[in-house]
Amino acid sequence: MSRLWVQLTLAFSFVVLVAVGAIGFLINRTTDVEFRQYITRSDMQASGRGVQQLVDYYLQNGSWEGVGSLLGSGFEVGGPMGLPMMGSPTGELRGWQGGHVDVQVADSRGEVVYDSAQQAEGRRLSSRDKVGAVAITRPDDGSVIGYLLLSVSGPSGRLGSLEQSFLYRIRRVLFIGGALAVGLVVIVGALLSRSLTAPLQRLAAAARAVARGHLGQKVRVEGSAEVAEVGRAFNEMTSALEEAETQRKSLVADVAHELRTPLTVLQGNLRAILDGVYPLEQGEIARLYDETLLLGRLVEDLRELALADAGQLRLELRPTDCAQVIRDTLDRMGMAAQDRQVVVTAQLPEDIPAVLADPDRVAQVLRNLLLNALQHTPPGGTVTVAARLAGGPLEVTVADTGVGIAAEDLPHVFERFWRADPSRARGDRLAGGTGLGLSVAQSLVEAQGGRIWVESTLGRGTAFRFTLPVA
Numbered sequence: 001m002s003r004l005w006v007q008l009t010l011a012f013s014f015v016v017l018v019a020v021g022a023i024g025f026l027i028n029r030t031t032d033v034e035f036r037q038y039i040t041r042s043d044m045q046a047s048g049r050g051v052q053q054l055v056d057y058y059l060q061n062g063s064w065e066g067v068g069s070l071l072g073s074g075f076e077v078g079g080p081m082g083l084p085m086m087g088s089p090t091g092e093l094r095g096w097q098g099g100h101v102d103v104q105v106a107d108s109r110g111e112v113v114y115d116s117a118q119q120a121e122g123r124r125l126s127s128r129d130k131v132g133a134v135a136i137t138r139p140d141d142g143s144v145i146g147y148l149l150l151s152v153s154g155p156s157g158r159l160g161s162l163e164q165s166f167l168y169r170i171r172r173v174l175f176i177g178g179a180l181a182v183g184l185v186v187i188v189g190a191l192l193s194r195s196l197t198a199p200l201q202r203l204a205a206a207a208r209a210v211a212r213g214h215l216g217q218k219v220r221v222e223g224s225a226e227v228a229e230v231g232r233a234f235n236e237m238t239s240a241l242e243e244a245e246t247q248r249k250s251l252v253a254d255v256a257h258e259l260r261t262p263l264t265v266l267q268g269n270l271r272a273i274l275d276g277v278y279p280l281e282q283g284e285i286a287r288l289y290d291e292t293l294l295l296g297r298l299v300e301d302l303r304e305l306a307l308a309d310a311g312q313l314r315l316e317l318r319p320t321d322c323a324q325v326i327r328d329t330l331d332r333m334g335m336a337a338q339d340r341q342v343v344v345t346a347q348l349p350e351d352i353p354a355v356l357a358d359p360d361r362v363a364q365v366l367r368n369l370l371l372n373a374l375q376h377t378p379p380g381g382t383v384t385v386a387a388r389l390a391g392g393p394l395e396v397t398v399a400d401t402g403v404g405i406a407a408e409d410l411p412h413v414f415e416r417f418w419r420a421d422p423s424r425a426r427g428d429r430l431a432g433g434t435g436l437g438l439s440v441a442q443s444l445v446e447a448q449g450g451r452i453w454v455e456s457t458l459g460r461g462t463a464f465r466f467t468l469p470v471a
Contacts, residue, residue, distance in 0.1 A: 009186065016185040018241040020178040033168055051148060054105070054136050058145050059123040064113040067105055082264070093196040104149040106133070113146075126147065203234055215242040250417075259298065262291040283360070295450035301436035305416070315361060315447060319471035322362065322394060326385055329366040336371070339427035341379035344370070355394050355468040361444045362468065365452075368437040369398040369464045376462070377402035393450065394470055399463035405456040413454050414442045 009277055058068050075379070105114040110125040125133065125147060133149040199222050209217045217238055221231040272278040307313040330344055337344045355362075373383045381401040388395055406414060416439045445452040447465045452466035 005101050008196065012180065013186045013189060015190075017182050020181050021217070022232070024174045024178045028171055028174055031167070051134055054146065054148060055139065059138075060232060064105060064107055064146060067114050071103055071114070072107075080354045098374045101152070104129075104133075104147075106147040106149070108144050108146055110147065183187070196223065199227045201233060203231060206234065206238075210238060210241070215245055255298075255302065255417075259295070260457040262294045262298075265291050298436070301440050302417055304440050305436065307445060307446055308440075313443070313447050315358045317356055317358055317448065320357045320359045320362065321352075322357070322387060322396065322468065323348045323352045323363050325359050326366060326387065326396070329363050329370065330385065333367065333370050333374075336374060337383070340374045340377070342374055342377050343382045344374075345382065347384060349388065352387055353394065354471040356470050356471040357448045363446065365441045365444050365466065366396075366398070368441045372437055372464075373398055373400035373402065373462070376400065389470075390467060392470070395465055395467050397463055398466045399461060401461040404458040404462055405454070406458050410454060410456060414438050414452075438464075 018234060053070060054067070058064060059069060081321045082381050103114070103116040104112055104120060104125075106112045112120045112123050112125065129149055130147060133147040135144050136146040136148055137144055161162045172296045199219070203219050206217045206219045215238055218235050219231050221228050221235070223231070266288060269278060271282065273280050273284065278284050294426045304313070326346060326348060330346055333344065370383065370385075377383060381398045383398065386399070416436055441464075442452050445468075450467040452464065454461035454462060454464050
């Protein structure tokens with residue numbers, strides 16, 4: 001009972017059973033009543049003797065007043081199979097098997113002037129009653145002077161055996177048809193329910209396969225629009241998981257490689273010092289210290305990225321003078337620029353507005369971009385830092401006259417540990433050598449509500465741009 005297809009089948013069956021039962025009940029009841037009226041009216045019209053009596057009465061009296069006396073004094077209409085039905089003193093037409101027929105007489109306007117049941121006198125016949133009534137007409141010009149309406153009342157036992165047999169066959173056909181309809185719906189409902197739930201079962205099996213580590217699992221997109229949408233979402237999820245797993249493995253391999261390089265240098269130099277190959281002097285200790293700094297920067301960059309990915313990066317957003325942050329950063333980078341023989345300049349308008357940002361994080365972004373620019377700019381080149389309003393946010397640009405980046409490499413520059421030239425030596429002492437600087441810059445900018453992108457022409461230089469919201 002907990003299966004969805006079973007519940008759907010039962011629901012379909014219940015709805016159809018109720019619908020078929022209600023329709024069958026209405027058809028049976030309507031057929032019974034209409035059939036009774038049809039028998040009475042057809043036999044009455046076949047006889048016509050009672051109608052002639054009413055015509056004679058109207059012509060003699062000039063109106064229908066007192067017509068009830070006629071219906072209780074020998075008024076006659078045909079009964080089933082031509083059997084006569086005689087009027088009684090009470091106004092009832094008694095005939096076959098002791099039954100009675102309700103009689104209504106209306107004038108030419110349809111207003112009831114006599115009702116044996118004493119319920120409709122003074123009312124007008126409905127259009128439906130007029131269709132089933134016998135029109136009483138003048139013999140000379142055929143004009144309508146009234147209507148005679150008879151209706152059977154009472155249980156089915158007052159019908160003849162043939163009529164009762166006919167109604168019995170109608171009821172049996174209705175019952176058999178209803179049973180066949182319900183049975184057919186149960187079968188079709190079961191098949192339809194299974195077809196509706198089959199994609200969900202396959203989706204559940206695929207989800208269990210993903211839980212076991214098969215991240216490449218896919219399902220067919222089929223079924224109704226809602227089920228197909230779930231299938232598409234599942235395939236997108238597994239694709240994202242597979243890609244994330246690939247990136248995770250690549251990241252672990254890259255981190256292991258980056259950590260191995262400075263550790264190998266440290267271990268080798270220390271071993272050489274212990275073996276007496278290298279003298280224990282200040283210059284050698286300084287080289288070892290640089291390697292520990294590289295390890296520290298790598299660990300800190302990884303920590304920053306982990307916090308950014310988890311949405312737990314600490315920011316102290318406040319109105320910040322971005323121009324002053326740029327000037328301070330350039331001052332601190334002056335020595336590195338001189339060592340590389342690169343000219344670093346700033347183009348800062350005087351009306352730069354304050355931005356809503358963390359000044360320390362903005363300085364960190366600028367430092368990473370400047371280190372990247374200095375690393376790829378040959379001696380004698382220039383690096384320019386500019387700022388301007390860009391239709392709302394403040395746009396900061398760090399442009400160099402370096403070697404540039406190929407168009408096919410531009411989409412990858414912010415990927416972790418990615419390098420355009422894989423053979424290029426890792427661990428450049430100027431830039432920090434972690435291969436994470438641009439990824440960290442991207443995470444910091446986006447965490448402050450901005451965006452970062454790169455524009456470059458191979459052989460002509462590169463420009464990194466990022467935006468920050470104005471305070």
